[in-house]
Amino acid sequence: MSDKQPQSDPAIGARTLAIAEIISVSLSCLIAEWVFLSFLSRYRWLVIVPLLLAVSFMVLSHKAYRESLHDLGFRSDNFLSALRLLVVPTLIAVVIIFLVGWYLTGPPSVPRLLRPRLLLLPAWALFQQYALQGYINRRAQTALGTGGKSILLVATVFAILHLPNPVLAALTLFGGLIWAAIYQREANLFALAASHTVASISLAMALPLNVINGLRVGFKYFG
């Protein structure tokens, strides 16, 4: 019998913390969607509370892990190489979306193309990609290593955040797999945001609103 004291493996501790971080940030997003936006009709602006908590936590986490903006993917040196990886899957996704939309409702109508809300999409896409890749993907790699498992975890988290909208959940699972895989090869959030923006605009333009249910997620999906 050994008289040595059992020692905790630091790697296990790091993996546990990374998983706890992913769960915590994901829960903040789910709370924002399912609780704040659904039950606080007059005080919906309070949704900023869980989002600020999540963002503050992510910023503190980056400091604890000593990650720079460059590490996260806010950089320009690999923009073109990341874009090169993204062009083909993005174009394939856009073509499929437009073909499905054309089959369901005919060519996209001009008024839907001109919705002013779409102008905010690049910033929103960049924020989503930062949270998904710059934070969750990096923690997933800490917990599960680079490769299939962590890529699948990132895509699953992204899809869960779009429940119960089945079309969006399926599309974000697919998109999440591609974006997470490419981020692990070329970590550039601007290129990912560009791909995300193009895919989202295609979705909003091409697919009928009843199919995507107005891009609603959380309790709002039901009405």
Next chain:
Amino acid sequence: MTKAKLINFLIGKSILETVLVATIVVGFYITAFPPYFHGWGEATSSAIAGWAVNDNAPWDRVTVQLFIDGRFVATQQASFSRPDVAKAGWSKDEWHGYQFTLPTLSVGPHEARVYALHESGGGTRQTLQQLGDPIRFTTDTTGNNIDLSKTPTSHR
């Protein structure tokens, strides 16, 4: 910032979010299903009749809905005269009665439930609260109804 501090922040964030969610859920429940509504109902030979009062607004008339065997039948405002209700101290005035004339029902047992309709969220949300107990009655071959649960003691 060390990882130990990060863990503390993680725990603090979780506690804060739990408190926030609990507060919102309790607040929502009280807003959507306020414990203000009282009422009672019975089956007469051709109708479901009773009364409904909103204790928070005792001079207002309550909108009530009738469901029979789980299916919506009708809605009306409880504004018929029920002096007995005011006399018993359940309401400030007598105008809180309702009376739903029953549609043709199949012979046999049925169950009626009367609900108070409550609007919240600036009219964007409507909820139903059952008044009293379910009213069990049976319809005979002549179309008359016989109340099987006529115990006028159940109030809510």
